[in-house]
Amino acid sequence: MARLAPKVLNLNQSDRSELQQLINRHNAAQQLVLRAKIILLASEGKNHGEIARILDISLDMARLWRNRWCETSDKELSILQRLQDLERIGAPVKFSMEQVIELFALACSPPSDYGLPISHWTPRELADEIMKQGIIESISVRHLGRLY
Incomplete structure (x- = not known):
């Protein structure tokens, strides 16, 4: 052939x-x-x-x-x-920029402002507080740790 x-x-x-x-x-x-x-x-x-x-x-x-x-x-x-690469396909964005900004604002404030008896945020406590406030409906501790 x-x-x-x-x-x-x-x-x-x-x-x-x-x-x-x-x-x-x-x-x-x-x-x-x-x-x-x-x-x-x-x-x-x-x-x-x-x-x-x-x-x-x-x-x-x-x-x-x-x-x-x-x-x-x-x-x-x-x-x-x-000569540029084509746009890569990936998972859709899970959180809006506003949600991420609110997450950072919360992470930069002391936990005592939210009635927590701790001096620094841990990813677990931060995730609980973000979901409690309704900023993000659901987020894993691991994912939050990557963002934070």
Whole structure:
């Protein structure tokens, strides 16, 4: 079975120049520099395997960035935007910024203001007080410890 050649990547002189400037910048993020090198090598006609060997990266990485570059070619994006990671999917935010601010305000005040006979908040006591006041309906001690 014959293998398919990777997509041809044609760069105009402006894009090529901008990618080269990015590579030459001393303060550029190394991930972006590596991606720019992948694109430049791909535009020179190198296949995924050659790019992977030259840059000492995985074949999948070479393939990913060539394909992503081609997919974004018709969009009005800058070079830097085209080389950025995609937004990552994660769990939705559990607490609003207002709730977190109220949590910090409570944590910064002395426990004696709330009738507690302790000198410092522990995550357990802070979680109990936050739920008692109705700031947050439910929060684990562990999660509160990460926030606090």
